[in-house]
Each structure stands twice: as structure tokens, then as C-alpha cells.
Amino acid sequence: MQGITSFYVMELLQRAKQLEQLGRDIIHMEIGEPDFPTPPAVLEAGRRFLKTGDVKYTPAAGLPQLRTAIADFYRQRHGIEVAAERIFITPGASGAFLLAFGISLNPGETVIMADPCYPCNENFVRLFDGDTQRVAVAADSSYQLDAGLIAGHWRETTKGVLIASPSNPTGTLISNEALQQAIRAVQDRGGCFYSDEIYHGLVYGAVADSALAFNDESFVINSFSKYFGMTGWRIGWLVVPEAFIPAAEKLAQNIFISAPTHSQHAALASFGAENLTELENRRLEFMRRRDFLYDNLLRLGFKVVCKPQGAFYLYADCSAFSNDSFQFAVDLLETEGVAVTPGKDFGYNHANSHIRFAYTASIDRMSAALTRMERFICR
């Protein structure tokens, strides 16, 4: 437990809640979840299922019809054939990570991951007595690992590589070509490739291929949380290489028995045509917000070297105003009621000069946040 870090942003969130209780208006740009409610078709499917009262465990790997629906989605959207037997339904991408590392890592093995990256990844590896090799990434590789970095950092203990594209916190993508090369670099070394595709679907002006397009041996982590707008339902999935199916089945039975049953039934409605149209409208709204926030952050003097092409985050260099982004975030919250996430939540690489903005607030609210930030900076 001593090695497990907690989220600094939770401290800020707690303080933001206190301030709200005191009557302050807080603009939340720290939280990594869509502000939209669960899509109506999904809510309705969930309600319909709950009315039956038959809320029992499902098979450990998940509802067969949901596994098939996800396989169909890969075929329709990406033109990829994935056997439904390789798809395991999990409690969020978080459950998928537990399963992926649980079935593939031996104690003492290490996983290469980018710095900055989603902080829980490191802790999932630790849970299985593994360790992480954080590799500093910069704008020249769109804040993503690539084949060269992988080759340069591979050690005897290295088990594999995790790439998250679009990335949290930077929102940047790995190009399809670089992804293919990275997978090859891992394969050539006999390692495991873990692809976190939780922000797939939320991509702007680019096409993000799944790692599954390039090889069948990757572990692909995905979720209904972000693009499908179901964070609180705790439902995601993991695609495993065929040889790992029995291990995934056994471990899923042990660590969660099954993902929430009502969530699985609700998630089935995600793939209906009407719902996909609703999700597309939300994606377009996120894209408008990205453009709005990006232009205005640059106007205020923040640096964003790589315009993000996905997720709902902007990772901005605030060194024009402060070299302590945690203190910057605290002061911004206290004085102006704008909540953002400090860079040190995502690693060590220039963390003190960066903050993450989540554009999970409407353009009107972000506009008010920008006015407040301008006042804060000028002060």
C-alpha cells in the first residue's frame, strides 16, 4: 500500500465540494467524465430490465448477447473480426486492467508506459507485484510511446508495453502507422501489448485504429464509460489473445464473478442506431468544446504544443504563470472557483508546469471559467 499513490485531484475535488457547500459557484474542469447524462435508450433498457427483478449474476465472461454485440461493433465500425469468446465483460476498463495484468504478469516483471499517463495503470501493475517503467514522452511523438522508445527502454524484466490512445491527460493520438510499428517492436521481443482504447469513439478529425487491426495477440482494454456515457454503471470489456481465454475466465470468476447485470442489459442498447446518432452528436459537441478551449487557452498565454485529437482533455503548460501547477490549481480554485487537475497526478515528466483541463463543461460554463482565469492570471 505504501507504493500506491492517491489522486491529488481528489483533494481539490473535496475542497471544491466544501466551497460549494459554502455557496460558492465552482466550475468543474477537473473531472474525467462526460457531463452528459446516460443516453435515454440505455436508461430505458436498464429500467426495463430492472422491472423484471431478475438481477442475478451473469456468466463470468459476461452476457453472451453483449459479447456478440461488441464483436459486431468491431466488424461494423472497424472492419475487424474478433471472436466473441475473446471478449470479456468487466466492471469498467478498471476491471479490464485487473484482468489483463492478472492473467499476463509474473511478479517482478515490468510494463513500459508513458509519462504522463493515467495514474491508476501503475497501481494495477503493482497489485500483481509487477513494476512500471515510466518513459518520458514529449510533443515530438504526440506524447505517445513509439517503436524507438520501446526498443530503447526494453529490459530483461520487461513484460510488455501499455499505450493509451487517445491519451489521458494529453488527448493526443498515436498514428495508426506508429501503433503498428510499436506492436511489432513488442512482438519482436516476445512481449505483451496492452492497448487502452477507452477514448476510442471520441476522436476528432482523425481515425484511430484498434490494435486488433494489426494483431490478434494484443490485450485491448475498452469501456462503456466515456464514449458511451456510462461511467457510473461500471461496465467495460477486455479482448484477450485466444490462448488467454481459459485464464481470463478463471480469474474473472474469482475477482468479480460478473460485471453488474443491469449494466450489461442497459449497455446492449448502446449499439442501436438511434443511440449511435445521439453519441455522434455528443462527439461533435466535444469537438466544438475542444476548439473553443484550445483557442482561448492559447489566447490567455498557456502553451499547448500538441492540439489534442481525442478524449476530452487539454494538457496545458502553465509555466508562463507558475512553476508549481499544484499550487496554481489550488489558488485558482480558492480565488476564482475553477477546478482543474495538476500535472503531478499523471507522473513526473514536467508535471509541475502542466495542468489538465477536462472540457466536460458546456461552452457557456467554460467561457465563464476563462473570464475568471484571465482575472486570476492578471492579478
Ligand SMILES: Cc1ncc(COP(=O)(O)O)c(C=O)c1O
Ligand atoms: C485512460 C483511462 N483508462 C481507464 C480508465 C478507467 O475507466 P473506467 O473504469 O471508468 O472504465 C480511465 C478513467 O478515467 C482512463 O482515463
